[in-house]
Amino acid sequence: MAERAAIVTGASSGIGLAVARMLGEEGFGITMAARRPEKLEGAVAGLAADGFDVQAVAANVADEAEIQKVVAAHRERYGRLDVLVNNAGIGVGATVGEIDTKRLDMQLDINLRSIVLFYRESLEMLKAAAAEHKNALVVNTSSISGKRAEGWLSVYSATKHGVVGWTEAMNKELGPSGIKSTALCPAFVDTPMTDFVKEHVAAEEMIRPEDIAESVRYLLKTSPACVVPEIMFLRPGDAL
C-alpha cells in the first residue's frame, strides 16, 4: 500500500494526466477521475503498465453525488489523502449576448463548484494527513485567464478568477491546520483543450503539460512553513 495518496480530477489527458504520472513517480497511490470512462481507462492503463498504483473512477464532477463517489472510492482503496488536484475544467467561448445558459452552468459547475465540493468532501482525510505531517496539499488548476480576463472567454475567465479567490480563502481558513492550497495559472498549454487554436499558435510554442507537473513536484517538496498561493506560467512575449 502506498504511503501517500492523491486524487487527480481531469486526469485522462493533458495537464491532469501529466500531474498523475509525476505523482506516480513520487510514489503516490492515485485515484484518477474524469468524465469519459473509455478515455480514462486508457490513461490509467498506461500508468498502471509503467508500474504505478492507480485506480480509475469515471465521474462527471458537475454532479455532487459523483464527486462523493470519487472521494468514497479513494477512501476505500487508499484510506488517506495527502494531495488533492482539482484540475477538471472546460472552456466555452461566447460573446455576452450569445451566452447559452446550459454552457454557463456547465462552466460554473465544473470549473468552480466542483472544487468547493471536493474540498468539503475530502476535508476529513486532508485534515488527518495534515495532522500527521503538516503538509497536505491541494492544487487547483485556474488559468492565466484567472488573473487577466479575456473577452469572449468571459465566463471561463470568471470561473478561473473564482478559483484563485477560493484558493486564497482556503489558505486563510485551512493553512494554519497544515492544508496548503496553490492555484496554477497557465497560459496556452499543449493539450486537447487548445486544439482549437493550434492553427494560429503552434503546439511547440505552447507550455508543455510536463512543465506544469514539474511545478506540482516542486510544491510536494516545500516545507510546512512555505505556502505558494499561485503559480503563473507565461510564454515568451506573453503580456500580462
Ligand SMILES: NC(=O)c1ccc[n+]([C@@H]2O[C@H](COP(=O)([O-])OP(=O)(O)OC[C@H]3O[C@@H](n4cnc5c(N)ncnc54)[C@H](OP(=O)(O)O)[C@@H]3O)[C@@H](O)[C@H]2O)c1
Ligand atoms: N490547455 C490550456 O491552455 C490551459 C490553460 C490554462 C488552464 N487550463 C486548465 O487546465 C485544466 C486541464 O485542462 P487541459 O488543458 O489538460 O485539457 P484536457 O486535456 O481537455 O483535459 C481536461 C480534463 O478534464 C476532464 N473533464 C472535463 N469535463 C469534466 C467533467 N464534467 N467531469 C469530470 N472530468 C471532466 C476531461 O475528461 P473528458 O475528456 O472525459 O471530458 C479531461 O480529463 C482545465 O481546468 C483547464 O481549464 C488549461
